[in-house]
Amino acid sequence: MIDTDFLCRSRLFRGFTKEEIKSLLECLNAAVKTYKKGEYIFQMGEVTEHFGMILEGKVQVVSDDYWGERQILAGFERGQLFGEAYACMEKMPLLISAVAVEETQVLMLNAHRVLQTCTSACDFHRRLVENLVGILAKKNLTLTRKIDQISKKTIRGKVLAYLSSEAGKQDSNDIIIPFNRQQLAEYLAVDRSALSAELSKMQKEGIISYKKNHFILNKDNMG
Incomplete structure (x- = not known):
């Protein structure tokens, strides 16, 4: 059973009622899938029409080279x-892979069904596409920061x-960052x-203090 209360609070379904979301998910033929830790959700080289929303767990998008x-x-x-x-x-082959960091539950959505309007829910589609465009725009800014x-x-x-960036x-x-050291x-x-050595130097100089993925930034010692 999909938690429609949670979906109402998500960026993709912002502005939708629970009843509208239920109708829309049926129209989109959405499906919930569960992945084990370390399992590939999408793999480099594949072609997919689907994208995912994380219902539970965490996902990393990674790039693995030849070596x-x-x-x-x-x-x-x-x-x-x-x-x-x-x-x-x-039909664009994936240049990246998506991997479950822990056991993860994903709502899979077909992009073509999202983008193509239908007579029964065209207004739903229009609003959903507007939300999706907003998400893509925000991710573009995030990529620029990276x-x-x-x-x-x-x-x-x-x-x-x-x-x-994380402090902002x-x-x-x-702050808490979403990564371990590796x-x-x-x-x-x-x-x-080299990263661990540099972090240790920065801590000794009083620029930061940290324990695992918990960091405190000291602006006064950054000069």
């Missing part, structure tokens, strides 16, 4: 979408740019050992 090196491109949590850009394009972060010349520069999103200098290294495209 097995992985870079984490983004992490998503409950209520967020993933895969929608590829699903909206005609490009800025990983384009910094030093590991310290990348770390500070990322933590600063969480409106606090006391995942953060993959996200910033740096060596894990």
Whole structure:
């Protein structure tokens, strides 16, 4: 059973009533799927018409190169979408993979059914497409921020740019990041050992303090 109260609070279904969501999900032939930790939801090279909304769990979008090196491109949590850009394009092979970080439940939606109106629910579709466009626009801004972060010349520069962005999103200098140390290294495209060494230096200099994925930023010592 899908929690329509939760869907009402999501960005994709903003402005819809529970009854409207039930009708829309039937029209879209939506399905709920469960994935185990480490299981691929979408895999590089595949072609998909579907995108997912996370109902429970976490998903990472990753890029694996020929030699097995992985870079984490983004992490998503409950209520967020993933895969929608590829699903909206005609027969575009995936350049990324989506992996369940833990046991994860996903609402799978067919992009073509979302974009094509029907006589029974055309107003629903119009409003849903408007919400989807808003989500895509926000993700484009997020991607721009990440490009800025990983384009910094030093590991310290990348770390500070990322933590600063997270502090802005969480409106606090006391933040929780969604990555462990290996995942953060993959996200910033740096060596894990070098990252750990730089974080240790920054903590000794009083710029940050941290324990696992909990960070506190000290602006006074960043000069």
